[in-house]
Amino acid sequence: MTGRVVAPDAAGIRAAVELLRAGSVVAFPTETVYGLGADAFSVKAVAEIYRLKNRPSWNPLIVHVADVAAAGSLVEEWPAAADDLAARFWPGPLTLVFRRAPHLAGVGADNDTIAIRVPAHPVALRLLEACRLPLAAPSANRSESISPTTAEHVVRSLPDVPLVLDGGPSSWGIESTVLDLTTPTPTLLRPGALGLRAIRSVTGAIALPGNGPADGTARPSPGMSRRHYAPRARLILAPEVGETGEETGVLAYEGPEGKNRELLPADPREYAADLYAALHRLDDAGVATILVQEPPDTEDWLAVRDRLTRAAAR
Ligand code: TXA
Ligand code: MG
Numbered sequence: 001m002t003g004r005v006v007a008p009d010a011a012g013i014r015a016a017v018e019l020l021r022a023g024s025v026v027a028f029p030t031e032t033v034y035g036l037g038a039d040a041f042s043v044k045a046v047a048e049i050y051r052l053k054n055r056p057s058w059n060p061l062i063v064h065v066a067d068v069a070a071a072g073s074l075v076e077e078w079p080a081a082a083d084d085l086a087a088r089f090w091p092g093p094l095t096l097v098f099r100r101a102p103h104l105a106g107v108g109a110d111n112d113t114i115a116i117r118v119p120a121h122p123v124a125l126r127l128l129e130a131c132r133l134p135l136a137a138p139s140a141n142r143s144e145s146i147s148p149t150t151a152e153h154v155v156r157s158l159p160d161v162p163l164v165l166d167g168g169p170s171s172w173g174i175e176s177t178v179l180d181l182t183t184p185t186p187t188l189l190r191p192g193a194l195g196l197r198a199i200r201s202v203t204g205a206i207a208l209p210g211n212g213p214a215d216g217t218a219r220p221s222p223g224m225s226r227r228h229y230a231p232r233a234r235l236i237l238a239p240e241v242g243e244t245g246e247e248t249g250v251l252a253y254e255g256p257e258g259k260n261r262e263l264l265p266a267d268p269r270e271y272a273a274d275l276y277a278a279l280h281r282l283d284d285a286g287v288a289t290i291l292v293q294e295p296p297d298t299e300d301w302l303a304v305r306d307r308l309t310r311a312a313a314r
Contacts, residue, residue, distance in 0.1 A: 006166065008126065016127055028164075032174060090117070229310050275307070
């Protein structure tokens with residue numbers, strides 16, 4: 001079956017709910033990137049996510065819920081910091097890791113924690129409310145490749161997904177920030193759309209991760225493997241980027257725009273919003289190498305630098 005892209009109107013949502021309730025998968029828009037959703041506590045449905053994405057079984061999934069009450073029902077312990085963070089940032093691009101409620105079996109990867117977020121995209125919320133299921137949803141792309149920020153990116157990466165709800169381009173364009181609340185000090189597991197300054201304004205200090213161990217071994221955030229988010233072309237980060245060519249594309253935030261030369265805004269939020277789409281465009285142009293002008297080494301650029309570094313890892 002090839003992917004069917006539909007408008008997120010009443011009929012589209014109904015079709016999506018039917019598939020989800022039958023234990024199948026549906027791709028849907030979120031404000032960060034498109035997700036590949038399935039009933040979070042159906043073994044069959046979750047297995048289908050791992051199969052379609054070719055995702056390693058040790059990498060657990062984020063569970064998406066409609067509201068704070070639904071999140072509370074999935075956890076063993078709801079720390080005080082979660083109240084403040086949820087009140088301030090949900091719905092939105094912040095994923096919180098809790099101790100998992102003991103009655104819940106593993107979501108894909110079997111561990112005693114659970115990552116949860118309430119997405120802010122109106123279509124995602126409409127879908128969650130209509131299906132009345134917590135939805136496990138990783139980014140809707142083949143494992144290790146670039147996350148999708150449009151419905152078209154989804155069908156190109158995952159042609160076998162039965163249904164894609166088309167909600168237009170994702171506004172943040174980069175994945176949610178993942179914060180572990182099971183540690184005495186909240187610990188950043190993945191830098192993402194929501195900046196650290198905003199989080200600290202609510203929690204006070206947060207612990208930052210060190211350099212993780214190699215792939216496949218135990219790590220605090222299993223998804224943070226070294227190579228990830230990669231385009232087809234070889235990506236090279238450099239302080240100075242030179243000329244483009246038939247074989248060489250450039251991604252910069254300064255200088256002119258041109259053939260095989262993508263110019264992104266010099267503001268980290270605006271840069272992130274178009275980053276994956278720009279990498280998709282350069283891949284489509286058929287270049288073998290993408291030279292990326294290294295973004296500034298400041299906290300505001302943390303998530304962008306993280307994704308570019310992983311995309312460049314070989
Ligand atoms: O913005 C997003 O978060 C998107 C949209 C669709 O919501 N989803 C997303 O999911 O990026 P995924 O599967 O591509 O990334 C999930 C990240 C991985 O790094 C994974 O290891 C981590 O969250 N994660 C999930 N469950 C975890 C847990 N129990 N403990 C620690 N990390 C966890
Ligand atoms: Mg992903």
